[in-house]
Amino acid sequence: METEILRKVQQNDLGWRNKDKGPGSTSRTTQDGRETNPKRQKRSSPGNSQQNSNITSSDVQMLVKQELRMLQKQVCAKDYTLCRPGPKGSQGRRGRQGTRGKRGSPGKPGPYGPPGKHGPVGAKGAKGIKGDIGKTGDLGPKGPSGPQGVKGTKGEQGQSLLLPSLLERPVGKTVNETQTAMLKCAADGNPEPSVTWYKMNSSLPAGRHVVESSGSLIVKDVKAEDDGVYTCKAQSLLGQVNASAKLTVQCKLYWLLNSQ
Secondary structure, eight states, X not given: OHHHHHHHHHHHHHHHHHHHHOTTOOOEEOTTSOEESXXXXXXXXXXXXXXXHHHHHHHHHHHHHHHHHXXXXXXXXXXXXXXXXXXXXXXXXXXXOOOXXXXXXXXXXXXXXXXXXXXXXXXXXXXXXXXXXXXXXXXXXXXXXXXXXXXXXXXXXXXXXXXXXXXXXXXXXXXXXXXXXXXXXXXXXXXXOEEEEEETTBOOOTTTEEEOTTSOEEXXXXXXXXXXXXXXXXXXXXXXXXXXXXXXXXXXXXXXXXXX
C-alpha cells in the first residue's frame, strides 16, 4: 500500500513541476526527478516563488488525503494488498417495516364539488292556522272598455197605463133568509186594481162571506142582520173607483105570509 501511494505522489509531483515552469519552458523531467534539456528561465520575484511553493505543498497534501481515502476502501484486511471490485452480489432480504411516522399537518381544503341531486318530496304537512285578513288594497286603474254587445231583438210593445174602472157593477138583490147571496163586481186597469167590499154602517158577516178572484162577494147562510148596502171598491196606484148595491133579506115570517 505504501509503495502505491508513493508512486502516485511522484506522478502528480512531476505534473505540478511542469505546471510551475510555465509555457516558455521546454525541459522535461524523468521519473527519477531529473530534468532534460534545461534552458534559462525567466527571473521571478521572491513573492511569486513563495506563492508557487505554497500552492504546491497544499496541493500535494490534498492529493495524499484523497488517495488515502480511496485506497482505504480497496485494501484487503488479509495481506494489505489492493483489491479489485468483485461482481455485484444478489439483492438482500427486505428489512422490517419501520415505525410509523408522525401524522402530517392537514392539507388545504379542496374545491367545492358540484351540487347533489334533489331529494324526494316530503309528506305534506298539517294545515296551518288561518292568518288575519289583510288590509284592502288600493283601487286599481280603470280597465279598457269592452266591445259593444250585440243589439237584442225588439221587445213587444207594453200596455198603456189605465185608471181603474168597473167592468161589471153590483146590482141590488133580494134573498130569503138562510139562502146564499152573490153581488158581482169586476174591475179593470193597468196596473191591475185590487177589489175590496164594505158594508155601510157595519162590517161584513164574519166567517160567512168570501171575495172571489173575479171580485164578486158571496154571503152564505144569509140572516136578517145582513140586510143593507154593500160597496165594491177597485183601487190601484193611479186611483180608485167604487159602486154600491142594496141587499134585501126576507125573514121567514114575511115570505111565509106572502106564500099563503
